[in-house]
Amino acid sequence: MSRLPQPNLKRKAVDDLDGPGTSKLPALGSSTSQPTRPTRTLAGKGHPPALTVPRAPLLQTTNITTTRPGAKQRAVSAPPKSSGPVRGPQRVPAATSKAAPPTKGSSSLQPVQEDGRWIEVQEQLHGMQAAQKNDRETLRAEMAAERAKREELERFHRTLEQDLVTARSLEQESRRAVNVASDELDRLKKKHASELMDFELAQTRLERENRQLKDDVRVLEDDLRREKDTTRSLKETISQQSTAHVTLTAQITALQSQSGAVVNELDAVRAHAADLLSQLQKEKARADELEHDLLEAETLRRKLHNMVQELKGNIRVFCRVRPALPSDGSPSNTGVEVASIAYPDKRDHKEIVLSSSSESAMGAERKETWQFSFDRVFEPHSSQADVFEEISQLAQSCVDGYNVCIFAYGQTGSGKSFTMEGGASREMQGMIPRAVEQVFRTSEHLRSKGWEYKLEGQFVEIYNETINDLLGSGEFDKKKHDIKHDKGSTRITDVVVVPLNSPAQVASLLSLAQSRRSVAATLMNERSSRSHSVFTLRISGSNAMTGETCDGALNLVDLAGSERLNASGAGSDKERLRETQSINKSLSALGDVIAALGAGGASGEKGHIPYRNSKLTYLLQNSLSGNSKTLMLLNLSPLAAHLNESLCSLRFATKVNNTTLGTAKRQIKSS
Ligand SMILES: Nc1ncnc2c1ncn2[C@@H]1O[C@H](COP(=O)(O)OP(=O)(O)OP(=O)(O)O)[C@@H](O)[C@H]1O
Numbered sequence: 001m002s003r004l005p006q007p008n009l010k011r012k013a014v015d016d017l018d019g020p021g022t023s024k025l026p027a028l029g030s031s032t033s034q035p036t037r038p039t040r041t042l043a044g045k046g047h048p049p050a051l052t053v054p055r056a057p058l059l060q061t062t063n064i065t066t067t068r069p070g071a072k073q074r075a076v077s078a079p080p081k082s083s084g085p086v087r088g089p090q091r092v093p094a095a096t097s098k099a100a101p102p103t104k105g106s107s108s109l110q111p112v113q114e115d116g117r118w119i120e121v122q123e124q125l126h127g128m129q130a131a132q133k134n135d136r137e138t139l140r141a142e143m144a145a146e147r148a149k150r151e152e153l154e155r156f157h158r159t160l161e162q163d164l165v166t167a168r169s170l171e172q173e174s175r176r177a178v179n180v181a182s183d184e185l186d187r188l189k190k191k192h193a194s195e196l197m198d199f200e201l202a203q204t205r206l207e208r209e210n211r212q213l214k215d216d217v218r219v220l221e222d223d224l225r226r227e228k229d230t231t232r233s234l235k236e237t238i239s240q241q242s243t244a245h246v247t248l249t250a251q252i253t254a255l256q257s258q259s260g261a262v263v264n265e266l267d268a269v270r271a272h273a274a275d276l277l278s279q280l281q282k283e284k285a286r287a288d289e290l291e292h293d294l295l296e297a298e299t300l301r302r303k304l305h306n307m308v309q310e311l312k313g314n315i316r317v318f319c320r321v322r323p324a325l326p327s328d329g330s331p332s333n334t335g336v337e338v339a340s341i342a343y344p345d346k347r348d349h350k351e352i353v354l355s356s357s358s359e360s361a362m363g364a365e366r367k368e369t370w371q372f373s374f375d376r377v378f379e380p381h382s383s384q385a386d387v388f389e390e391i392s393q394l395a396q397s398c399v400d401g402y403n404v405c406i407f408a409y410g411q412t413g414s415g416k417s418f419t420m421e422g423g424a425s426r427e428m429q430g431m432i433p434r435a436v437e438q439v440f441r442t443s444e445h446l447r448s449k450g451w452e453y454k455l456e457g458q459f460v461e462i463y464n465e466t467i468n469d470l471l472g473s474g475e476f477d478k479k480k481h482d483i484k485h486d487k488g489s490t491r492i493t494d495v496v497v498v499p500l501n502s503p504a505q506v507a508s509l510l511s512l513a514q515s516r517r518s519v520a521a522t523l524m525n526e527r528s529s530r531s532h533s534v535f536t537l538r539i540s541g542s543n544a545m546t547g548e549t550c551d552g553a554l555n556l557v558d559l560a561g562s563e564r565l566n567a568s569g570a571g572s573d574k575e576r577l578r579e580t581q582s583i584n585k586s587l588s589a590l591g592d593v594i595a596a597l598g599a600g601g602a603s604g605e606k607g608h609i610p611y612r613n614s615k616l617t618y619l620l621q622n623s624l625s626g627n628s629k630t631l632m633l634l635n636l637s638p639l640a641a642h643l644n645e646s647l648c649s650l651r652f653a654t655k656v657n658n659t660t661l662g663t664a665k666r667q668i669k670s671s
Pocket residue numbers: 321322323325380410411412413414415416417418419528529530559560561635
């Protein structure tokens with residue numbers, strides 16, 4: 001809103017009021033010098049001349065006093081409206097207008113004096129009345145002037161009001177214009193802000209693009225640099241290659257000249273190749289002939305192998321000494337002594353020599369040595385594979401229709417189970433899994449010669465002269481089993497016979513048997529050492545080409561501990577006594593059977609063989625005869641503490657080794 005130029009207008013108004021014919025409104029009352037209040041003036045185009053807004057006159061009534069006769073008291077003019085009727089001069093009390101009666105008690109002189117004064121008063125009164133009349137006239141004239149002035153003021157006031165209305169409407173217009181302008185300003189500000197924001201965004205985007213472009217430029221510069229490098233190296237390569245090209249062109253020319261000679265040579269080689277091809281065909285025909293010969297040789301080999309076995313005698317004995325084990329206690333720390341065992345036959349490995357030295361009663365050193373020889377002696381470092389290599393041909397014999405029996409003999413802890421069953425790893429596999437694998441391999445091999453084989457397995461344990469099925473369905477076998485022999489084959493009633501389709505099956509059969517033996521072992525302490533286990537692999541084959549059939553059996557027996565068991569040592573433990581008697585009985589029955597067979601075999605007569613003396617010998621009847629092949633694997637402990645037991649075992653094995661069982665018979669039939 002524009003401010004009006006007040007000072008000028010104010011000046012003008014003052015001039016107007018001071019001008020001729022304009023009566024000044026004097027300040028009435030005690031303070032005539034009271035400053036005139038600043039007046040508001042309006043001026044502007046089209047407005048009436050600036051006016052002084054008059055101050056409301058101060059109305060004051062001055063009491064006319066009579067204190068000073070003759071003094072003129074001027075009534076202050078005031079607008080008639082607000083001042084009310086002008087009071088006239090003070091009236092003298094009525095009593096004073098008449099001759100005042102003499103006061104009580106005054107002297108006779110007093111009336112003269114009083115008359116004088118009365119007259120004086122009368123005169124004063126007349127004077128006052130005259131003055132009063134003058135004043136009234138004056139007052140009337142002033143009032144008329146005031147009224148005129150008031151009317152002028154009212155006119156002026158109306159003019160001012162009109163000016164005010166005009167000014168207000170102008171102000172409203174101005175305000176509206178200002179509001180419109182303010183709205184416009186706000187709109188412009190918002191527009192400006194949004195434009196500013198857009199601008200900033202655009203700027204940011206441009207900056208980003210700029211940075212991106214700079215990066216791109218940098219990458220392109222790098223690429224360019226690399227391209228330049230590549231171009232440079234390519235140029236170098238091209239120059240090198242062009243040199244090489246020149247060299248190669250020269251070489252090609254030389255080679256082209258040589259190629260003619262080579263083509264001639266090639267023709268010669270082709271002719272030679274044709275000769276070779278005809279030779280090859282001749283050789284192939286020869287190879288077929290040789291293969292045929294080989295088949296015949298294989299048949300011959302089998303015949304010869306069996307002849308060798310027969311010549312050797314059908315019972316053989318191997319001896320294996322296990323290594324000292326950490327579980328035996330370290331010899332140096334615990335005083336566990338290893339027996340003095342020597343293996344003098346370094347070529348054929350057939351001898352074993354045990355020695356011991358002791359002090360005689362006289363204090364002299366007494367040295368004893370015991371020498372034994374067997375079909376093969378395995379030293380402690382021998383592996384499972386070494387042992388199997390020697391027995392594999394025997395195991396294979398069952399494929400040819402022989403009954404084979406391999407039994408492990410030795411005191412508890414000498415390594416019988418390790419030898420027969422072995423450990424979990426392939427390297428540690430014992431004779432049973434290896435023999436089964438070998439039989440499978442051989443039967444597969446013979447398939448090409450027309451043989452088809454069926455393999456079955458059973459696993460039993462003989463404990464206290466009772467047969468337990470180790471592959472049975474229950475946790476512990478409670479069935480009664482009988483042994484039946486029929487035309488050279490042996491059967492146990494009510495035992496599980498598992499058809500074997502792969503060598504891998506044997507591992508699960510062994511672990512099943514092992515778990516059953518562990519159940520039994522928990523029920524009866526250390527039972528596995530005091531029972532015999534017999535794994536039987538039965539094989540029956542037929543040859544569609546030749547019409548032959550054959551039946552063989554491979555019995556792998558892990559005997560109970562052979563340590564000399566003293567029946568009296570069992571004391572009051574009846575179970576232990578029974579066990580001991582059973583083991584003694586079966587092992588001595590085994591010895592008796594072998595001895596009887598040897599005696600018969602040597603004399604050529606067939607005497608009585610006491611198979612029925614124990615379940616073990618009765619079960620193995622068909623595999624422990626002159627018609628079968630038997631191998632005894634004697635296991636020995638290397639410890640000095642076991643020397644006596646080892647000697648006993650060695651003596652027993654020697655007896656067996658000296659036995660001749662006669663000639664093994666192949667159970668083969670021709671249709
Ligand atoms: N040649 C060997 N190499 C390494 N360790 C062996 C060997 N022979 C046997 N052992 C170990 O000796 C310990 C006893 O062997 P094993 O159980 O086979 O004896 P055992 O004669 O069958 O005894 P038991 O009559 O009590 O069954 C086992 O820990 C076995 O692993």
